[in-house]
Every structure is written in C-alpha cells, then in structure tokens.
Amino acid sequence: MAKEKKLVEAITSMEEDFAQWYTDVVKKAELVEYSSIRGCMIIRPNGYAIWENIQKELDRRFKETGVENVYMPMFIPESLLQKEKDHVEGFAPEVAWVTHGGLEPLQERLCVRPTSETLFCDFYSNIVQSYRDLPKLYNQWCSVVRWEKTTRPFLRSMEFLWQEGHTAHATAEEAEDRTIQMLNVYADFCEQVLAIPMIKGKKTDKEKFAGAHSTYTIEALMHDGKALQSGTSHNFGDGFAHAFDIQYTDKENKLQYVHQTSWGMSTRIIGAVIMVHGDDSGLVLPPRIAPTQVMIIPIAQHKEGVLEKAAELKEKLGNFRVKVDDTDKSPGWKFSEQEIRGIPLRIEIGPKDIEANQAVIVRRDTREKIIASLDTIEVTVGEVLETMQKEMLERARAHRDAHTSSAADYEEFKSSIENKPGFVKAMWCGDRTCEDKIKEETGATSRCIPFEQEEVADTCVCCGKKAKSMVYWGKAY
Amino acid sequence: MAKEKKLVEAITSMEEDFAQWYTDVVKKAELVEYSSIRGCMIIRPNGYAIWENIQKELDRRFKETGVENVYMPMFIPESLLQKEKDHVEGFAPEVAWVTHGGLEPLQERLCVRPTSETLFCDFYSNIVQSYRDLPKLYNQWCSVVRWEKTTRPFLRSMEFLWQEGHTAHATAEEAEDRTIQMLNVYADFCEQVLAIPMIKGKKTDKEKFAGAHSTYTIEALMHDGKALQSGTSHNFGDGFAHAFDIQYTDKENKLQYVHQTSWGMSTRIIGAVIMVHGDDSGLVLPPRIAPTQVMIIPIAQHKEGVLEKAAELKEKLGNFRVKVDDTDKSPGWKFSEQEIRGIPLRIEIGPKDIEANQAVIVRRDTREKIIASLDTIEVTVGEVLETMQKEMLERARAHRDAHTSSAADYEEFKSSIENKPGFVKAMWCGDRTCEDKIKEETGATSRCIPFEQEEVADTCVCCGKKAKSMVYWGKAY
Ligand SMILES: [Zn+2]
Ligand SMILES: [Zn+2]
Numbered sequence: 001m002a003k004e005k006k007l008v009e010a011i012t013s014m015e016e017d018f019a020q021w022y023t024d025v026v027k028k029a030e031l032v033e034y035s036s037i038r039g040c041m042i043i044r045p046n047g048y049a050i051w052e053n054i055q056k057e058l059d060r061r062f063k064e065t066g067v068e069n070v071y072m073p074m075f076i077p078e079s080l081l082q083k084e085k086d087h088v089e090g091f092a093p094e095v096a097w098v099t100h101g102g103l104e105p106l107q108e109r110l111c112v113r114p115t116s117e118t119l120f121c122d123f124y125s126n127i128v129q130s131y132r133d134l135p136k137l138y139n140q141w142c143s144v145v146r147w148e149k150t151t152r153p154f155l156r157s158m159e160f161l162w163q164e165g166h167t168a169h170a171t172a173e174e175a176e177d178r179t180i181q182m183l184n185v186y187a188d189f190c191e192q193v194l195a196i197p198m199i200k201g202k203k204t205d206k207e208k209f210a211g212a213h214s215t216y217t218i219e220a221l222m223h224d225g226k227a228l229q230s231g232t233s234h235n236f237g238d239g240f241a242h243a244f245d246i247q248y249t250d251k252e253n254k255l256q257y258v259h260q261t262s263w264g265m266s267t268r269i270i271g272a273v274i275m276v277h278g279d280d281s282g283l284v285l286p287p288r289i290a291p292t293q294v295m296i297i298p299i300a301q302h303k304e305g306v307l308e309k310a311a312e313l314k315e316k317l318g319n320f321r322v323k324v325d326d327t328d329k330s331p332g333w334k335f336s337e338q339e340i341r342g343i344p345l346r347i348e349i350g351p352k353d354i355e356a357n358q359a360v361i362v363r364r365d366t367r368e369k370i371i372a373s374l375d376t377i378e379v380t381v382g383e384v385l386e387t388m389q390k391e392m393l394e395r396a397r398a399h400r401d402a403h404t405s406s407a408a409d410y411e412e413f414k415s416s417i418e419n420k421p422g423f424v425k426a427m428w429c430g431d432r433t434c435e436d437k438i439k440e441e442t443g444a445t446s447r448c449i450p451f452e453q454e455e456v457a458d459t460c461v462c463c464g465k466k467a468k469s470m471v472y473w474g475k476a477y
Numbered sequence: 478m479a480k481e482k483k484l485v486e487a488i489t490s491m492e493e494d495f496a497q498w499y500t501d502v503v504k505k506a507e508l509v510e511y512s513s514i515r516g517c518m519i520i521r522p523n524g525y526a527i528w529e530n531i532q533k534e535l536d537r538r539f540k541e542t543g544v545e546n547v548y549m550p551m552f553i554p555e556s557l558l559q560k561e562k563d564h565v566e567g568f569a570p571e572v573a574w575v576t577h578g579g580l581e582p583l584q585e586r587l588c589v590r591p592t593s594e595t596l597f598c599d600f601y602s603n604i605v606q607s608y609r610d611l612p613k614l615y616n617q618w619c620s621v622v623r624w625e626k627t628t629r630p631f632l633r634s635m636e637f638l639w640q641e642g643h644t645a646h647a648t649a650e651e652a653e654d655r656t657i658q659m660l661n662v663y664a665d666f667c668e669q670v671l672a673i674p675m676i677k678g679k680k681t682d683k684e685k686f687a688g689a690h691s692t693y694t695i696e697a698l699m700h701d702g703k704a705l706q707s708g709t710s711h712n713f714g715d716g717f718a719h720a721f722d723i724q725y726t727d728k729e730n731k732l733q734y735v736h737q738t739s740w741g742m743s744t745r746i747i748g749a750v751i752m753v754h755g756d757d758s759g760l761v762l763p764p765r766i767a768p769t770q771v772m773i774i775p776i777a778q779h780k781e782g783v784l785e786k787a788a789e790l791k792e793k794l795g796n797f798r799v800k801v802d803d804t805d806k807s808p809g810w811k812f813s814e815q816e817i818r819g820i821p822l823r824i825e826i827g828p829k830d831i832e833a834n835q836a837v838i839v840r841r842d843t844r845e846k847i848i849a850s851l852d853t854i855e856v857t858v859g860e861v862l863e864t865m866q867k868e869m870l871e872r873a874r875a876h877r878d879a880h881t882s883s884a885a886d887y888e889e890f891k892s893s894i895e896n897k898p899g900f901v902k903a904m905w906c907g908d909r910t911c912e913d914k915i916k917e918e919t920g921a922t923s924r925c926i927p928f929e930q931e932e933v934a935d936t937c938v939c940c941g942k943k944a945k946s947m948v949y950w951g952k953a954y
Contacts, residue, residue, distance in 0.1 A: 036557060036599055037587065040550035048546045069525045073517035073636055074620060080513060093579050098589065100574040102624040110514065122513055143551060147579040159550055
C-alpha cells in the first residue's frame with residue numbers, strides 16, 4: 001500500500017503548482033524522458049503511441065484533400081536559407097549549424113531545418129513549369145530543430161516532431177482557399193478527435209510567420225487559463241516565388257509566379273491534450289486518441305476462472321483498443337496506473353461479477369461506475385466511450401467559455417488579464433504600438449483576430465482610437 | 478506521338494548501361510529529385526508512397542512481436558558517441574557535426590545520429606533497474622546521416638530514412654533469439670511483400686557492425702548480378718551494457734548486465750525493388766507494395782459513357798488501390814506513364830469493351846492481356862494480382878539461382894567473379910587474410926556465411942587450408 005500511495009502522491013496538485021503538475025504528469029505517465037542533450041526529449045512508447053494516432057488521423061484527412069507525402073533533406077545550405085529576407089531574419093538566430101562532415105570542414109555551413117519553406121521552394125522551382133503542374137499539394141512528417149533557450153516537454157523543445165504541408169498554386173485565390181481549408185482541417189480534428197475546442201482566426205502582423213503574407217491560427221485554452229497556439233496555416237502570396245523564381249507558363253503561354261501556403265501541427269498538441277483534459281490523478285485521454293481505450297483489471301485474479309474470463313472479455317471487445325493488466329501488481333496499484341496514464345475506461349471483473357454475469361466499467365474522467373451485462377458489454381463500452389468523448393469536448397468548451405471575458409476599456413482589460421486567467425476579448429485599432437504596449441504592461445499577447453467578430457466596444461482598448469477589429473488576448477505558452 | 482516516344486526513349490536499356498538505367502528509372506518514375514545539398518535526395522510522392530507501404534507492413538510485423546515505437550533525439554553529444562570504442566571508431570569518420578546553436582558556439586559538439594545505439598544505451602541505463610523492466614523492445618522510424626563520399630539515390634545517400642530497433646534483454650540467449658527473430662521478420666517481409674528472395678546468414682568479423690558481437694544479414698541479388706545487403710540484425714552481447722553501465726537486479730537480487738540487439742531496414746530496400754524487378758520500360762512494382770495497384774485507362778474517353786463506365790469500374794474495384802487516368806493525354810502516353818511507374822495492372826476500357834461488357838487487363842510484368850467480364854472483374858483483378866505477386870518472386874528466385882555458382886578453387890573463383898555476375902559459393906578457412914586478399918584481387922566481398930551450409934569443397938578457396946564454412950561471395954552495392 002505504501003508503494004501505491006507513492007505513485008499517486010508523486011503528482012503535484014494542479015491548484016498548488018500547475019507547471020509542476022504538468023511536469024509530473026508527463027514523467028509519471030511515462031510520456032517522455034529527459035535525454036543527455038539539453039532541450040531534447042525522448043518520446044516514450046506511451047507518448048509516441050498518442051503521436052502515431054494523431055498522425056494517422058491527420059494524414060488521412062490531408063490525403064482526402066489531395067495532399068501527397070514527400071521527404072525533403074534535413075539540411076539547408078546557408079545561402080538557400082538566406083534567399084527570403086524576412087524568413088532568414090526570423091529563423092537564423094535559432095538554428096543549429098553543421099560545420100563539419102566527417103573529418104573535413106564544410107565549404108558552406110548547413111543548418112538543420114527549423115522549417116522547410118526554402119527547401120520546398122527550391123524543389124518547386126525545379127519541377128513546376130506549366131499550369132498543368134499545379135497545384136502541388138505536398139506534406140512531410142519529420143523533426144525540426146530550433147535552438148530554444150528554455151524548453152518544456154512537448155510545449156517547447158529544441159527538436160520536435162511535426163508535419164509541414166507546403167503547397168503551390170496558380171492563383172492567389174486558390175492559395176488563400178487552401179490556407180483556410182487546412183486551418184479548418186486542424187480545427188475539426190482538434191474538436192472531433194482531441195475534444196479541444198478551438199478559436200479560429202488570423203494572427204496580427206506582429207505575430208505572423210516569418211515571410212508570410214498572412215498567418216491563420218487555432219488557439220486553445222488550457223486548464224490554467226493560458227492560451228496555446230495549436231496549429232498554424234500560412235499564406236505566402238507570391239513572396240517566396242519571387243525570391244526563388246518559381247514561375248509557370250499559364251494557358252495563354254505567359255509566365256506567372258505561383259502562390260504558396262504552408263501549414264503545420266506538431267507534438268506540441270500533445271501538451272494541449274494534457275493541459276486541457278488532465279486532472280490531479282494524471283492524464284485523461286479522449287477515447288478517439290487513446291492508444292489503449294479500455295484496460296481490463298481482473299479482481300482476485302488468482303481465483304479460478306478470473307483470468308480466463310478477462311481474456312474472453314478482451315476478445316469480445318475486439319473492436320476497441322483494449323488490454324488486460326494481468327501482472328502481479330495489486331488491483332489498487334493497477335487502478336492508479338491506469339488513471340495516471342489516462343486510459344479512458346477500466347473494466348473491473350472479479351469472481352462476484354462473473355457470478356452475476358457482469359463487469360464494472362469506470363470512466364476515467366468522471367469516475368462514474370457503470371454495471372454492464374457481459375452479454376452486451378461491447379455495446380455498452382461503445383456507448384460509454386462515445387459519451388465520454390462528447391462530454392470531454394463539452395466540458396472543455398464550458399471551461400473555455402467560463403474563462404473568456406470582454407473588456408471595454410484598458411482598466412477593465414488589465415484587471416481581467418491579472419485576475420481572470422483566460423481569454424480576454426477586446427477591440428484593437430490595428431496599430432502595432434498598442435499591441436506592444438499591451439504585451440509590455442500586462443504580459444498578454446494578441447492570440448488572434450477571430451473569424452467570428454463581435455463588437456465589444458467602439459474604440460481600441462489601449463489607445464481609445466477607432467477600433468478595427470476584435471482580438472482575443474491572453475497569456476500564452 | 479513524338480512526345481510519347483521521348484518519354485520511353487529516355488530510359489537507357491539495362492544491357493547497355495545498368496547504372497544509367499537505374500538513374501533514369503528513379504528520375505523518370507518520379508521517385509526522387511536531386512536537392513541542392515550534395516548527396517541528399519528529395520523523395521517524391523511516387524517514391525514516398527512506396528516507403529509508406531513498407532513502413533505499414535514492417536511496423537505491423539514488429540508490433541506483433543511486442544515492439545513499441547519511441548522517438549530519440551537526432552543529436553548525440555561527442556562524449557556519448559565515444560563511450561563504446563569500436564562503435565566510435567566505426568562511425569566518427571562519417572558523421573556530420575553541429576558546432577553552433579543559434580549565434581553561439583557549443584561547449585560540446587553534437588553529431589547528427591548515424592545510428593542511435595549510444596542514445597538507446599543512455600536511455601536504458603536510466604530506465605532499466607529490475608528484471609521486471611526487461612525486455613525493452615523499442616523501435617524508431619527516423620532519418621540518419623552518414624557523410625558518404627559517393628552517393629546514389631536510395632542505395633547510398635548522406636541522409637536516409639530507416640527504422641532502427643533496439644532491444645535489451647535479461648539473458649544472452651534471449652538477445653540471440655531476438656536477433657534471429659527480427660532477421661526472419663525482414664526476410665519474410667521481403668519475400669512475401671517485395672517478392673525478393675533473400676539469403677540469410679551471418680556476417681564475417683570484417684563485415685560486421687561497429688561494436689557488435691555478431692551481425693546477421695539478408696542479401697539479395699540484383700538484376701545485374703550484384704549483391705545488395707538489404708537488412709541487418711546485430712547481437713551486441715553485453716558489450717554496450719558494460720560501456721554504458723546498463724545493469725538490472727535479477728530475481729536473486731544480484732546485479733547483471735543486460736544483453737542488447739539492434740536491427741535496421743532503410744529506404745535502400747526501394748533500390749532493391751527497382752533493381753530486382755525493373756525492366757527497360759521502367760519500374761515494376763510487386764502488387765502488395767504498389768501505391769497504385771490498378772490504373773484504369775479509358776479509351777476514346779470523349780465518347781459518351783466511357784468516363785462514367787471507368788468511374789463505375791473504379792467503384793467496383795474498391796478493395797484495391799485503384800486510380801483512373803482521365804487526363805487529356807493520349808492513351809499511348811498514359812500507357813507509357815503507367816509502365817514507367819511500375820503500376821502492376823492497367824485496365825483499358827473503351828466503347829467496344831463496354832458494348833461487349835468487358836475490359837482488358839494488362840499485366841505490367843509479362844504484358845499479358847486478359848479479357849475480363851465486367852460482371853466479375855473484381856475477382857479477376859484479385860486473382861491476377863495474386864498470380865503476378867507469386868510469379869515475380871519465382872522469377873526473381875530463378876534469376877538468382879541462375880546467377881549463383883560454386884567454386885572449388887581460386888582459379889575457378891576468380892573466373893566466376895569476373896565472368897558470371899552473381900553470387901559465388903566457396904569455402905573459407907575463417908581467416909581475415911583470405912577475405913582481404915579475395916577482395917583486393919577480385920573485388921568480391923564476403924556477403925554472408927549462410928545459415929544453410931553446403932560443402933562445396935574441403936579447403937579454403939583462397940589459401941587451401943582446411944575450410945570452416947561456406948560463404949556467399951559477390952560484388953556488392
Ligand atoms: Zn490602439
Ligand atoms: Zn583461407
């Protein structure tokens with residue numbers, strides 16, 4: 001019992017110290033392990049299996065829109081990175097440089113890709129000639145490196161896994177459509193699969209991607225009231241095409257520049273899953289993304305017939321991702337482990353249950369116990385998982401809404417940011433000066449200019465000039 | 478017509494220049510494109526889709542044996558790489574070194590992983606404490622970098638994609654069993670899915686992996702008679718465990734070193750698929766690995782009802798990976814493209830076929846035409862694909878057997894290596910000196926000491942001393 005208690009006690013409570021709670025959960029749920037390279041994490045089987053499910057779901061959705069996967073080199077020659085001025089300014093300060101190959105110094109140093117716009121542009125300039133070659137709808141799954149000063153598992157690490165989509169189109173309109181289309185793919189995926197509601201909108205110029213004409217984002221609210229940018233989609237217009245000379249011959253035989261987009265989602269989103277759904281007992285995984293959806297825990301498993309019945313039950317639940325914990329640990333220990341790992345359902349089955357032809361289903365999120373007949377338990381499990389998935393989204397939405405306020409003037413704004421962790425909706429004049437001032441004085445950044453606009457006031461919350469648009473503000477990860 | 482001819486003519490014939498044929502095929506089938514980084518290739522959608530199918534098949538087979546996926550950092554600190562003496566000697570000369578992060582020089586330089594034994598060992602030394610923690614059966618899908626002087630698409634590139642499995646076991650016996658088990662997984666996969674027969678065996682000490690106690694390999698024979706090492710599985714014994722201090726407490730509470738294995742297969746295997754099955758018209762893909770198994774090509778598609786019927790046919794073949802080429806290219810052009818890309822079957826359907834309620838199936842490998850009734854075409858397609866898969870393996874095996882000879886003495890051996898491209902089976906005394914001499918004088922290397930031994934003579938083919946074992950020799954990629 002002492003050992004069991006320790007397993008649970010090891011998680012700091014969220015209220016006490018949210019950051020420590022997060023660190024405890026990723027460690028105790030065995031999602032990651034620190035490595036001997038500063039800022040680089042090891043993604044362990046429990047963590048990687050979540051990423052594999054995310055990949056599977058996203059990849060299918062991408063392919064349904066015509067996207068094809070490719071693989072680009074991980075190195076970018078310095079001269080290539082420098083071709084687009086804004087882009088290199090944004091990334092050069094945070095890349096890792098390879099200067100030696102084998103025993104020889106390189107003639108030109110190579111950076112380890114922080115993102116691959118320049119490589120795709122170079123590629124497109126070689127393979128795009130005619131309007132018949134367009135659009136190009138490519139994506140790659142890979143790791144990228146950004147030399148971050150402070151790092152946290154999943155949220156900010158020197159190396160992280162992601163997908164980066166890069167498309168080239170004949171017209172500006174097509175590029176804009178694709179940018180929005182992929183943002184919607186991300187938002188739908190997050191809501192339907194990860195049970196995380198998203199605010200969709202546009203980044204301000206200050207916050208947009210280096211080299212982009214416009215950046216769109218989905219923003220989520222974590223349990224502690226901080227925002228997390230969860231996926232971005234960029235429209236580059238023909239800026240990169242000019243820098244890399246990507247031209248095609250149109251139907252009238254005239255040379256035109258292509259219009260490009262890029263869009264990415266990374267392992268950072270696993271951080272969002274943890275911080276939106278987790279509780280003081282550990283991780284809580286939405287059923288659709290959980291590597292194991294059901295853990296069967298035999299009670300008094302040394303008694304005759306119990307393990308056999310548990311194995312039979314597993315067979316019966318073959319449509320779900322299900323495991324039996326038949327190790328020699330105590331049931332209490334197994335419960336704690338299942339809870340820490342966030343496995344959506346556990347099913348307890350012991351001699352008395354078997355006698356009554358039933359089993360006890362326990363939901364991870366609400367701890368609700370459901371007694372199910374063994375005859376139809378596969379139906380019950382399906383229903384409970386669906387309900388849980390739905391309710392997790394509703395709960396996350398309710399939490400976000402309860403932590404979203406409006407501010408009409410600067411005093412109200414400052415007070416909200418300080419006292420009510422969450423999003424603050426407020427009007428903005430469109431000037432960078434106000435955005436900078438707000439960040440400096442309150443720590444809040446503009447999260448996005450949401451597609452769904454409201455007029456919470458007439459004037460800019462900061463300078464009082466005529467407002468251009470409503471912005472979501474908040475402190476962010 | 479002129480344009481169509483050009484598409485086909487662009488492939489050099491195999492007999493004329495096999496190396497140029499290979500380069501033409503990877504380029505014309507749009508498997509890869511060269512990048513602006515020397516020795517790094519871009520894997521295009523046609524090539525990457527093959528790799529995705531390989532991943533899917535292998536990953537499933539790994540998981541069936543209990544393997545879990547993880548992700549390790551791409552960087553290895555120099556001090557970590559140096560912990561195992563043989564290993565660092567083998568790899569240090571061919572790694573890329575990161576010396577700067579952002580604007581700062583690093584205190585210790587990092588190499589980009591050429592392989593991840595050292596990272597896994599470091600990880601295992603942290604997470605393995607008791608016999609209860611064993612075995613650890615981990616794998617990762619990633620890219621690795623080796624600073625090669627000369628490179629060729631898929632066969633040898635500075636960066637390549639692969640999987641690397643790394644396991645830790647309580648006993649030497651378990652580690653040896655796992656090493657052989659994974660070699661068998663590779664061999665079965667290659668035979669059943671890629672239709673490439675493999676010779677399974679052990680590498681000589683000269684050819685084994687840096688730091689391994691023993692290396693097992695599967696070796697395939699290419700169309701030109703050269704051998705290709707297609708997958709390797711290494712038993713490290715407890716050598717790395719000593720270097721990295723990976724110990725566990727056994728059931729008697731005594732400290733023991735773990736025993737480790739690693740095993741890998743890379744995008745190199747795509748090179749084998751090309752060079753075993755390809756012909757003068759391009760790629761020929763085995764049905765089980767082909768991203769598109771069937772290409773429907775409408776004939777006279779402007780005529781009423783043709784495109785509709787083609788779409789209907791695609792629906793009917795929903796169990797296969799099938800596409801319709803309804804572009805405005807001519808049928809002849811489409812045929813050439815389908816052939817270059819190695820799509821196993823094409824189905825021609827035109828007004829006359831529709832009238833006769835039939836379609837014409839054409840096999841890519843034999844060009845055999847099969848007239849199939851539209852009523853049962855999904856059955857016919859299934860059968861033809863199965864037959865093609867089977868016959869491709871048989872043909873590859875017959876080719877290999879026809880290009881395998883035995884040599885009893887050195888004169889015969891030298892003549893065989895020079896005049897009969899292929900494997901030469903010959904006896905060996907076990908001395909490195911003979912192996913070195915053979916390589917120097919004939920260009921052939923020991924491919925493996927096959928599990929299936931034969932006594933083709935009593936004495937070493939090189940020195941005439943008593944032979945220890947029969948070895949497959951050959952020139953290799
Ligand atoms: Zn203002
Ligand atoms: Zn000898």
